[in-house]
Amino acid sequence: MARRRYRAAHRLGVLAAGCLLGIVLPSQMTSADGISGCMHRALLSSHRTVLIGPWMASPVPIRATPRASANAVAKLAARVRVAVRSCDGTWCNVEVTGHDVGGFVRQSALSGVYPNEKIM
DSSP, X not given: OHHHHHHHHHHHXXXXXXXXXXXXXXXXXXXXXXXXXXXXXXXXXXSOEXXXXXXXXXXXXXXXXXXXXXXXXXXXXXXXXXXXXXXXXXXXXXXXXXSSXXXXXXXXXEETSOTTOXXX
């Protein structure tokens, strides 16, 4: 009996202490460190958040407009979480989570946004 439950749970990818927990609809996730895994959709938010890339050695400026010559509103260190409002493939309009700071960051400086990805 226990062996049969294990096999059924193993096929579904849901096993805890030898008991079948139920059928879930997992979503594949990848962390900023490159670690992949699955997470149940009920634990995910519809609000897109990303990190300032951990590979960024110096603080990343948030600019007032999507131009490299625009004034910097703030500078963020690596691994700071920001909410994404939109991306055009080169620049992302972001807001610092929990603060009243927002602006544009180069998309290549963000972990969690694919290269050339457009978000509306």
